[in-house]
Amino acid sequence: xxxxxxxxxxxxxxxxxxxxxxxxxxxxxxxxxxxxxxxxxxxxxxxxxxxxxxxxxxxxxxxxxxxxxxxxxxxxxxxxxxxxxxxxxxxxxxxxxxxxxxxxxxxxxxxxxxxxxxxxxxxxxxxxxxxxxxxxxxxxxxxxxxxxxxxxxxxxxxxxxxxxxxxxxxxxxxxxxxxxxxxxxxxxxxxxxxxxxxxxxxxxxxxxxxxxxxxxxxxxxxxxxxxxxxxxxxxxxxxxxxxxxxxxxxxxxxxxxxxxxxxxxxxxxxxxxxxxxxxxxxxxxxxxxxxxxxxxxxxxxxxxxxxxxxxxxxxxxxxxx
Amino acid sequence: xxxxxxxxxxxxxxxxxxxxxxxxxxxxxxxxxxxxxxxxxxxxxxxxxxxxxxxxxxxxxxxxxxxxxxxxxxxxxxxxxxxxxxxxxxxxxxxxxxxxxxxxxxxxxxxxxxxxxxxxxxxxxxxxxxxxxxxxxxxxxxxxxxxxxxxxxxxxxxxxxxxxxxxxxxxxxxxxxxxxxxxxxxxxxxxxxxxxxxxxxxxxxxxxxxxxxxxxxxxxxxxxxxxxxxxxxxxxxxxxxxxxxxxxxxxxxxxxxxxxxxxxxxxxxxxxxxxxxxxxxxxxxxxxxxxxxxxxxxxxxxxxxxxxxxxxxxxxxxxxxxxxxxxxxxxxxxxxxxxxxxxxxxxxxxxxxxxxxxxxxxxxxxxxxxxxxxxxxxxxxxxxxxxxxxxxxxxxxxxxxxxxxxxxxxxxxxxxxxxxxxxxxxxxxxxxxxxxxxxxxxxxxxxxxxxxxxxxxxxxxxxxxxxxxxxxxxxxxxxxxxxxxxxxxxxxxxxxxxxxxxxxxxxxx
Numbered sequence: 132x133x134x135x136x137x138x139x140x141x142x143x144x145x146x147x148x149x150x151x152x153x154x155x156x157x158x159x160x161x162x163x164x165x166x167x168x169x170x171x172x173x174x175x176x177x178x179x180x181x182x183x184x185x186x187x188x189x190x191x192x193x194x195x196x197x198x199x200x201x202x203x204x205x206x207x208x209x210x211x212x213x214x215x216x217x218x219x220x221x222x223x224x225x226x227x228x229x230x231x232x233x234x235x236x237x238x239x240x241x242x243x244x245x246x247x248x249x250x251x252x253x254x255x256x257x258x259x260x261x262x263x264x265x266x267x268x269x270x271x272x273x274x275x276x277x278x279x280x281x282x283x284x285x286x287x288x289x290x291x292x293x294x295x296x297x298x299x300x301x302x303x304x305x306x307x308x309x310x311x312x313x314x315x316x317x318x319x320x321x322x323x324x325x326x327x328x329x330x331x332x333x334x335x336x337x338x339x340x341x342x343x344x345x346x347x348x349x350x351x352x353x354x355x356x357x358x359x360x361x362x363x364x365x366x367x368x369x370x371x372x373x374x375x376x377x378x379x380x381x382x383x384x385x386x387x388x389x390x391x392x393x394x395x396x397x398x399x400x401x402x403x404x405x406x407x408x409x410x411x412x413x414x415x416x417x418x419x420x421x422x423x424x425x426x427x428x429x430x431x432x433x434x435x436x437x438x439x440x441x442x443x444x445x446x447x448x449x450x451x452x
Numbered sequence: 453x454x455x456x457x458x459x460x461x462x463x464x465x466x467x468x469x470x471x472x473x474x475x476x477x478x479x480x481x482x483x484x485x486x487x488x489x490x491x492x493x494x495x496x497x498x499x500x501x502x503x504x505x506x507x508x509x510x511x512x513x514x515x516x517x518x519x520x521x522x523x524x525x526x527x528x529x530x531x532x533x534x535x536x537x538x539x540x541x542x543x544x545x546x547x548x549x550x551x552x553x554x555x556x557x558x559x560x561x562x563x564x565x566x567x568x569x570x571x572x573x574x575x576x577x578x579x580x581x582x583x584x585x586x587x588x589x590x591x592x593x594x595x596x597x598x599x600x601x602x603x604x605x606x607x608x609x610x611x612x613x614x615x616x617x618x619x620x621x622x623x624x625x626x627x628x629x630x631x632x633x634x635x636x637x638x639x640x641x642x643x644x645x646x647x648x649x650x651x652x653x654x655x656x657x658x659x660x661x662x663x664x665x666x667x668x669x670x671x672x673x674x675x676x677x678x679x680x681x682x683x684x685x686x687x688x689x690x691x692x693x694x695x696x697x698x699x700x701x702x703x704x705x706x707x708x709x710x711x712x713x714x715x716x717x718x719x720x721x722x723x724x725x726x727x728x729x730x731x732x733x734x735x736x737x738x739x740x741x742x743x744x745x746x747x748x749x750x751x752x753x754x755x756x757x758x759x760x761x762x763x764x765x766x767x768x769x770x771x772x773x774x775x776x777x778x779x780x781x782x783x784x785x786x787x788x789x790x791x792x793x794x795x796x797x798x799x800x801x802x803x804x805x806x807x808x809x810x811x812x813x814x815x816x817x818x819x820x821x822x823x824x825x826x827x828x829x830x831x832x833x834x835x836x837x838x839x840x841x842x843x844x845x846x847x848x849x850x851x852x853x854x855x856x857x858x859x860x861x862x863x864x865x866x867x868x869x870x871x872x873x874x875x876x877x878x879x880x881x882x883x884x885x886x887x888x889x890x891x892x893x894x895x896x897x898x899x900x901x902x903x904x905x906x907x908x909x910x911x912x913x914x915x916x917x918x919x920x921x922x923x924x925x926x927x928x929x930x931x932x933x934x935x936x937x938x939x940x941x942x943x944x945x946x947x948x949x950x951x952x953x954x955x956x957x958x959x960x961x
Contacts, residue, residue: 162838166845170499170575172869174879177578181571213492213645214573215626223645279676286684294680295672296647307644400672402646410489410646410673413807415838 132443136436143432150428151202154421155195162415164211185211198421207425208418212411217418221404221426225389226306227297228396228403232388234319235327240381243331247338248370254343263339269332278325278398285321293318295400322399326392330384334377341373375445382438390427480961481666482944484954485681487692489671493632493643495613496568499575501859504611505953506669509651510551511613511634514542514561515606519958520712522767522861522950524607528556528614528635537601537901538584544592548658550616551639558588563617565596573625579612601901603908607860637662637957651956663960682707682937688944691954693935695754695810701937708940712948713758714932715765715857718809720802720819721870721926723850723886729798730851736924737778738788742826743819744780749930752814757930762920763856763866765931767950769905770863770912775920777928785826797827803844804853805837810932816853847874847885854883855932859951863912864899871925872896889923 169181182188186197201208207218250259286294298314300307309315345351346369354364393405400406404423411419488502495511497503508516516527529542548556567573568580582605584597598605619633632640637659638651649669655661670687672678675694681687683704693701693709702709722739724731730739749757761777764770789795802820806813813834820830833849834840843849858866873888874881895915902908919925934952938944945960 160839162836163842166842167838168571168575169577171883172499172578172865174578174882175876176879177581181577184571212498214494214497214629215492219626220645227646282677282680286680290684293686294684295677295686296670300644397674398677400646400670400674400677402644406646413836413838414491 136440139436139439143429143436146432147425147428148199151199151421151425152195154424155191155198158415158417158420159191164415164417167414168211202425207422210411210416210419212414212416212419217416217422220419221407221423222305223307224402224404224407226308227401228389228392228405230309231319231322231326231392231396231401231403232385234323235330235388235392236381236385238323239327239331239334243334244338244370244374244377247335248342248365250335251339251342251346252365254339262335266332266335269328269335272328274325274329274394275398277328278322278395281321281325282398292321294321297402322395322401325399326388326395330381330388333380333384337377337380338370338373341376342369345369345372375442378445379438379442382434382441386427386431386434390430480664481668482664482688482956482959482961483686484667484669484956485678485687485690486669486671486954487673487675487678489646489673490643490649492629493640494573494629495615495632495634496564496574496576496611497629499611501952502671505951505955506649507613507632507634508610508636508953509638509667509956510632510636510640511615512548512636513610513612513614514544515609517610517949517951520947520949524610524861527610528561529609532606534606534903537903538597538599540596540598540605541589542594542596544594545658546592548635549656550619550635551633551654552616552619554616554618556614556616556635557591558594559591560614560617561594562586562588563620564612564615567615567620568612573629576612579608601903603900603903604860604862604865607862611859638667657957659957662957664956667956669954682939685939687939688942689936689938689946689954689959691934691936691952693937695756695935698754698756698935706940707937710936710938710946710948711756711933712950713765714934714952715768715950716809716855716932717760717763717765717857717928718757718812718815718853718855718930718932719760719763719926719928721844721852721854721884721886722924724888725850725886728850729792729794730800732792733924734788734792735794736927738785738792738826739823739828740778740924740927741781741788742785742828743822743927743929745777745929746780748815748818752811752818753930753932756810756933756935758933760928760930762916762928763870763926764863764916765857765950768858768861768863769909770867770916772913772916772920774913775917782822782826789826789828795827797829799829799831800851801831801833801849802851802853803833803835803840803849805840806834808837808840809853809855812853812855815929819853845882845885850886856883862908863916864896864908867896867912867915867919871919887925889925892919892923892925 165178165182165187169178186194209215210217210220213220246262250262253259282294285292296318297309298318299312300309300315301311309319351364351369354368391405392403393409396403396405397409408423490503490506491498495507512527514527514529515524518525528545528548530545531543533541535541544558550556565583565586568576571577574580582598582602584599587595589595614635616633620628630643637654637657639654641650641652643649651667653662653665672681678690679697682690701707722730722736729735745759749755749759759777761775762772802816804812804816816832816834820832823830844852856866856870868880869883871884871887871892872881873893874885895918899911902911934948936948938946943961949955
């Protein structure tokens with residue numbers, strides 16, 4: 132187990148290096164930040180002065196190694212646009228993204244798995260067939276359309292939910308949370324649902340497929356014939372065995388929901404990291420983009436490793452050597 | 453599992469209780485939504501109008517621009533003198549206090565102007581570097597000398613905000629960049645980046661306390677969400693209503709739409725490299741006449757633009773009312789092309805941004821089609837502004853869509869950037885790598901030392917006519933329109949400004 136984890140960590144570091152390198156190469160083609168930094172009336176000399184001040188006059192490999200050296204010490208450089216450390220900028224936004232992703236994952240897990248179990252019990256009932264057909268929409272309709280439709284219905288026509296932002300928030304230490312106010316929770320509903328929609332549909336289909344397979348197994352028949360109450364048979368004996376791939380899926384998607392909720396965050400003007408990334412790309416704010424992508428890679432890598440380890444716990448048949 | 457759900461329920465319950473104790477929004481408050489977020493709270497850290505607009509509430513310049521006319525009037529300087537071409541003498545207002553209680557004096561002026569040259573905190577490097585010296589005569593008199601004559605120096609001073617020397621030096625730059633302390637009509641309360649910016653009225657403001665006490669400013673970049681914020685009543689005042697949603701806003705009985713001509717002109721720059729087809733004035737004329745601007749305004753801008761015959765807008769010094777657009781006439785355009793020897797047309801690439809101006813990409817597409825009708829084969833090359841603009845100043849495009857307005861209301865500075873032959877050493881023509889005309893350059897250079905406003909207007913008007921009529925330096929398209937919406941029945945009095953700034957002390961309720 133220990134060797135396995137060490138090996139995974141080493142691989143992780145290589146991946147991070149590769150990601151940062153690719154980022155740097157991409158920036159050569161992503162626009163020259165000096166134009167934004169110097170202002171539109173700056174002369175060429177003034178632009179050169181700015182280029183020097185931000186170290187952008189140095190050749191590629193020097194800029195890259197300098198970035199790596201600084202990053203190793205936790206210094207990711209200052210944002211070109213806001214002129215504050217890029218890492219702080221992202222850290223400030225992270226709670227919003229994590230709260231949104233967590234809510235989305237909880238909604239999709241509870242609703243998805245719950246519906247999946249229900250549907251699997253009577254697969255041919257009309258209403259269950261409708262649910263399955265509906266889940267196809269969840270998979271195939273793009274997020275931005277779901278978001279805009281939800282805004283149209285709930286904010287513009289019905290006027291019962293707010294269309295944008297986080298509402299009132301409270302600070303708990305460094306963590307700005309929207310969970311503690313009513314306004315914060317109402318603001319969360321639509322974006323969380325939009326973000327979790329795809330996930331929900333996938334989990335529903337996964338659970339249903341798994342349940343239908345397991346319910347035909349001999350040990351389930353035994354359980355029924357023993358006269359166990361349905362709740363026990365379904366949840367304890369059947370669902371437990373189905374949950375392994377479901378949890379893997381959930382865990383793997385969680386990282387991506389935090390890191391790439393870009394579209395949802397933009398539509399609902401959610402002040403999370405995805406929103407920040409998009410603005411930074413528009414303004415060619417390179418330090419923020421690099422830091423963000425590195426951080427996203429780090430989150431997804433660590434979640435992958437955690438899922439692999441949990442897997443071994445959930446399923447004793449799996450051993451890593 | 454049971455434990456977790458109990459915890460969750462409790463959390464929601466406590467949250468509901470907490471929210472009941474949250475403050476109610478009082479009568480004198482306003483929620484404003486804009487389309488571009490502020491980037492930084494360094495007052496001079498961005499020269500984008502979106503940022504200057506926000507900063508104008510926390511800070512004052514030596515001068516300010518007021519109301520719908522944008523006239524320049526005194527602010528922190530009560531008056532100024534311009535004894536010779538290089539010297540500007542400012543007499544400061546007495547008794548002005550910063551939000552932290554420090555008095556505003558000459559040392560703050562010197563400090564603020566010197567800070568402009570520091571690229572770490574300023575985008576006004578050009579202004580900062582043009583200053584030779586700043587001398588403090590006494591606590592309330594400052595003399596600024598520029599390196600070269602800058603006739604429009606004072607015109608720009610509403611954008612250069614005065615900072616408190618003592619507290620700025622005492623604080624960390626990162627802190628200065630998020631918590632502004634100025635002399636402005638509003639005091640900073642809280643900025644949650646990406647969400648909102650809150651401010652409260654400065655009761656001791658030197659012009660008198662503003663009408664509205666509490667302000668919450670939000671930026672929503674996504675047009676449809678901005679629209680939803682407006683329709684659902686979450687926002688009292690919204691700027692940047694997209695033209696495609698205009699009809700819907702007008703029809704809504706709860707909303708009032710305010711529109712005004714924008715200062716920004718949209719035009720096409722066209723190189724005149726010797727030997728290229730576009731060096732021939734007949735070809736330039738033909739391209740101008742081939743474009744059906746009325747149709748662009750009607751179909752693409754949905755009526756929300758006014759045809760332009762020149763780059764500056766009417767209030768700008770140098771605007772010449774005698775210049776009119778060449779008529780749309782594709783037949784004549786074909787004739788002109790034939791005369792110039794291009795009866796079979798030629799190939800050209802039209803570049804442009806796709807995320808900068810209203811409907812920019814669609815306008816470029818339309819132009820390509822109009823040109824095709826007279827036989828010019830134009831290829832479209834649109835890209836994001838962060839890539840497009842650097843390419844323009846490097847001279848990679850010979851024919852491109854561009855937009856411009858000058859915050860100084862003086863055409864001189866713009867022309868030096870936009871049409872003077874590019875000269876990297878002298879810092880001329882940064883936004884013009886493709887057009888060069890010695891007679892325009894000569895006339896433009898002669899305006900550098902004319903300060904008398906009457907004379908200046910005359911010469912700049914002549915220059916403008918020469919560029920637009922005799923040389924067809926650009927193909928002008930239109931002036932955009934700024935569209936705002938406000939909630940009816942809340943008694944909000946709002947007059948849009950020419951520069952699109954939302955200056956809250958000018959709004960009353």
